[in-house]
Amino acid sequence: MSNKNSTERRRRKGSNNPTLGDVAKEAGVSSITVSRVLNSPDSVRATTRHKVEAAIERVGYVRNMVAGSLASASSRFIAVIVPSLSNVVFIEVIQGLQSTFEKYGYQILLGNTDYSMQRETELVNTFLGWSSSALVTTGLRHEEGCNSLLKRWQKPVVEIMELGNAIDLNVGLSHYDAGHCMADYLLGQGYRRVVFAGTQMDGNYRARLRYEGHRDRLAKAGIEAPLLEWAPASDFELGGHALERVLERHPDTQAIHFADDVLATGAILHATRLGIRIPGDIAVCGFTGLPIGQAITPRLTTISSPREAIGRIAAEQVIARIEGRPLDAEQIDVGFELTIGESA
Amino acid sequence: MSNKNSTERRRRKGSNNPTLGDVAKEAGVSSITVSRVLNSPDSVRATTRHKVEAAIERVGYVRNMVAGSLASASSRFIAVIVPSLSNVVFIEVIQGLQSTFEKYGYQILLGNTDYSMQRETELVNTFLGWSSSALVTTGLRHEEGCNSLLKRWQKPVVEIMELGNAIDLNVGLSHYDAGHCMADYLLGQGYRRVVFAGTQMDGNYRARLRYEGHRDRLAKAGIEAPLLEWAPASDFELGGHALERVLERHPDTQAIHFADDVLATGAILHATRLGIRIPGDIAVCGFTGLPIGQAITPRLTTISSPREAIGRIAAEQVIARIEGRPLDAEQIDVGFELTIGESA
């Protein structure tokens, strides 16, 4: 069966692991039947199936996923591209994706761009080359080559986190509205001199969108919206540092609108150490809705985004598309929620 | 070139994406030359290379990784298996792995077992079927079938987090010693009535090893080591709840040795709210060395494990093995550090 050439000229290394053919011989069936036992067990009679399963066990067969994917021109991979693994937000989105896709037998191919669009294009190229069943990427902004590649691609593409003009499917929320909403709340609470403080606001343009929403709301009330930025990624220490810088540069500040909960939490914990009362001396708010924000005293006023749900919903949309079920909508706004603590 | 059968009987769908052959025709070379431009550019003359690169661009070629892996019987995948994505510890390990492997052009295949050994075996099977270049898994305990599969496998296998009798490579630390070390410190501080409190201690047996180290050290001093366990995963709220339970069941407790920093942090934050002084009324310590533990007041006394380093070192070992470089050692003890805060 495997030795049809009598000339015997060439030899390939051949992993000499058992193949479908070996299992088939052992079970006394054809290899396509073994393939069916693995891929669509219901299309094989129970007695045959048991015979094959026993043979698989006996020869210690390990399925070659690569060969299967080449022959069928598709893998059960879902390409997932995020800009960072240091930011809990994306971790939670990945959890939502992973747990949902796992149920349907899909495997995630995880890529990290470090906020580089060029790296994103490279990853997209590689992932398409793996015959992925779908691709999930973060945000709506991509390199031109990346965009056209994805538009030409015939399989589901989901752009997550943000809402707007998408390539295919879109699951997210309006960051502009979120920033606007928080600014509105702060004005309602009587705060007028408010500083926006964030990190990595070039790459992470969603934070910038929140700032723009914030700024525009304040502008409507005739108020300036100073912005302070830092280059490194957010951490608790930087939050404390940011608090001090704000008080230094804008000593009359009444509230700080932080770009994320990590900074805001760091600021609150540091304020406690310095004896600065929150919100008495200065109010603080954040964005994300991290558990730590609700575990500290005072509890953080923030905007909670449904991170795990974004992943779950994106995955459900993809599965529906793959299985040919109708979609509720191509664009899903998961919204956000104003979580009012005592910090602002 | 692609139409050698004159009988014209069958037709396969064929993705009709451009292939190596199309690029070759466009560039006026053979397909193996195109393959060489992609895989070992230095083995092709510069002029030829430029011609081919231009042709790739012109036809919009996307490399088929699946076909390449089948032909070469290897992929640039590294299988990574962790028990949970909700625990920051594993996220940080993954970061260390990912950033190191990325530099060498390897892609991570991420699997999550949810602390199920059966699921681990399934994942190992799948990942071997993808012709992965190496496999990194968590812990030393596996199903028998999984063990024998990995032992038979000819490529690098790294078991991380824990030290002991490993299949191949091993990078981690002694959890027993870590528990022992903390118990020793607590005794040195004069604490005698110490409760150990943890979560998910069946699946997460590394926490149990820490408890055993703790218990044995106390036993040497002739002291009992009560243990309280909870089934759900650790979070801040559960830490606060645990604090209350401990005080209820063992009102004379002097210190709580928490199985991880999340619980310990939750307990400290909750104590602050209740007006319980730490360490005045009760001392608290943890394990992991999370940033939040050092951001709160009082700072958490804990054992810091080098999580990102475990990932990085494991990856470096794998790369060395793949590239045929000698290894420093097959087993690497990354150690741990007693971080003394004010909480105990």
Place this chain on the structure above:
DNA sequence: GCTACCAATGTTAGCGCTACCATTTTTTTA
């Protein structure tokens, strides 16, 4: 000038599986 050698490129045969169609066996219907 002839051989020896090396670098660059080409030819061919699979890698192990599944799609496609064909054939055989079983079940249902007339």
Place this chain on the structure above:
DNA sequence: TAAAAAAATGGTAGCGCTAACATTGGTAGC
């Protein structure tokens, strides 16, 4: 009971690439 329909199984080509060997052409050595 025979014919028709359905279910189960089989034969074979080919998915797109690279390993292994073959060939070509240029260059150095004597």
